[in-house]
Amino acid sequence: MFKRLPGDEARNLVSTTPDTAIVFRPAVVKTPAIITFIIYIWRFLSALVRATWRHPVAVAVPVALGVAWYWYGWPVAASLSGTVAMALASWAFLDRPSFARLVGYRLLAWWRLVWIYRRHWQPVMIVSGLGRHIRGRDYLPRLGKVTCTSWADMVTVRMLKGQAVKDWADRTDHLAHGFGAKSCRVALSHAGRLTLTFPRSDPLASPLPALPIPDEPTVGPVEIGKDEDGRPWRLKVHGTHVLVAGATGAGKGSIIWSVIRSLLPAADAGLVELWALDPKLMELSYGRALFGSRYAATPEECAGLLDEAVCVMQKRAARFAGLQRSHTPTVVDPFVLVVVDEVAFLTAYQSDRQLRQRISAALATLTTQGRAVGVGVMAALQDPRKEVMNIRNLFPDKIALRLDESEQVDMVLGDGARDRGALADRISPVPELGAGVGYVRLEASPEPVRVRAAYVSDHDIRAMVDAYAQRGEAA
Missing domain, CATH: 1.10.287 (Helix Hairpins)
Incomplete structure (x- = not known):
């Protein structure tokens, strides 16, 4: 009935009936000791x-x-x-910085590679589901190089064949807790290779004081805070549009006033015009004198100011047609930055339907046609839902401060941003720890970057008004 194979024998016969299952034990092939020795030497x-x-x-x-x-x-x-x-x-x-860069961080990287990552690699991969244990053999992603910085470990990984980035992004919590870190971020470095970032400390835990006003006028990327890696955070405002979303007390005012503070010398030189829409009558009204006649508070005034910005944009587009495709700020054609503090109040919560449609149409026109002719929009809001702000995708650059729900992170920064480490819903609500902290996603780079904006106090705003209000009044 069964063909007997060489070296096989029947085991564990339960009964002699014809339907009894017979278990075969495969023959054991003994490897010569010399071959095993050669393998270990190799x-x-x-x-x-x-x-x-x-x-x-x-x-x-x-x-x-x-x-x-x-x-x-x-x-x-x-x-x-x-x-x-x-x-x-x-x-x-x-020379502590050079020692840390050339010796200290390399020794730390070697120690953490041996004691943290290589030691726990197999159990973390198997338990998290990123590795497989099949027929007594482990199939694991390959652990690569570990690089240490002043605040984080960068771990390179070669994925298993057939794995996707989303498989790792869905398990960032498993990876963080498995290797003793507070969080983990996943970024694709090369085809089949990932870079996992495990923070060891938080360089953005302390509030940043207001940055000095630039000595020279500039409309280029303006410095408004600090990146997580310690470098200055420079935000592009000319040639783009910026959307800032965050819950109450998340620090939207820090970003708005830091941008205004950096542009004041250029505004004083006539290269920038600051237009302010302040429907809440709270944030921008404190420095109203900086904007002169281009300040609006009521919905009717906001609609009129937006219509005026659309007219400026259309006149420039008519003059630039066939002559130039990009805008260079001059005294004749300055860069116009329209700052809207609570845009949802104008686009969703406004009771006058016709006025609401008028404002939405003007904002849509500016965000679709304005940046080529030097008209930019910076809008801030609390609720990023599409029914509240249906033109949020028209803003190339987006900033997510502390948000109430995890789903709102992808609403602001795009699909998959939270899976890649933009945990804006986990930012501390304590002002000293979380105000001004957020994640920025730029048009040129889809990877979210953690940042913190400098805090501009009431005293700083009063000093700005005293120094630069004369220009705004003249305008």
Whole structure:
């Protein structure tokens, strides 16, 4: 009935009836010890070559000490190691940034690779579902290089064949808790390769004071805060439109006033005009003198100011037609920035239907045609739902401050932004910790970047009014 195979034998016969299931135990093929020995020697040599290639300094130091010990004895080796240790300590004391960049962070990266990531890699991958255990064999994504910065670990990973970025983005919580980090962000670096970012500390935990007003007029990317990696956060306002979304107390005013503060020298030189729409009569009214006659508070005044901006845009477009395709700010044709504090009050909560449609049409016209002729819009709102702001996709650059729901993150920054680490719904509601903190997604880069805007206090606004209000009144 059954064909007997060489080396197989029947086991665990329960009964002698014809329908009894017979279990076969496969034959065990014994590998010769010499082959096993060769395999282990090959793996050891491969690991040694790979370690020398990846960590030349870490390998060269013990080798040099061993050679000194062999040729000159242990006193010379001990003296040499002490001299090297003193030199490194002096370097760290005299020039800490360069020591950290060239030595400290590399040693930290090697330690965390060995003690954190490689040690826990297999269980985290299997439990999170990113690896597979099939027939006694583990199929795991390959752990690559670990790079440490002052605030985070950057881990490169080669995905398994057939995996997608979304498989990793859906498991960021598993990865963060598995490796002892507060959060994890996933970014595609190359085809089949990812970069996982695990923050070790929060460089944006402390509020930032108002930045100094620039000495030279500029309409280029203006500095308004700091990125998570410590670099200045420069926001492009000329040649684009910016949407800022955040709950009450999230710090929308910090972004608006930081932008205005950076553009004041250019406005004083006649290269920029600041137009303000303040339907709440709270935020922008504090510096009303900076805007002169181009300040509107009531819905009727806001609609009229938007219509005026549309007229300026259309006249410029008629003059630029066939002559130029981009705008360069001049005194004759300055850059016009229309700042709208609570745009939802004008586009969704306005009781007058005709006025609401008029305002929505003007904003849609400006956001679709304005940036080529030097008319930009910066709008702030609390509720990013489409029925509240149905033209949010017309803003190329978007900023998400603290939001109430996780779904709102993708509404503001685009689909999949939260899965890639834009956790705007988890920003602390405590003003000292979370005011002005957010995630920005630019038109040129789909990856969200964590930032914090500088806080412009009432005293700073009064000083700005005292120094620059004369220009606004003259305009």
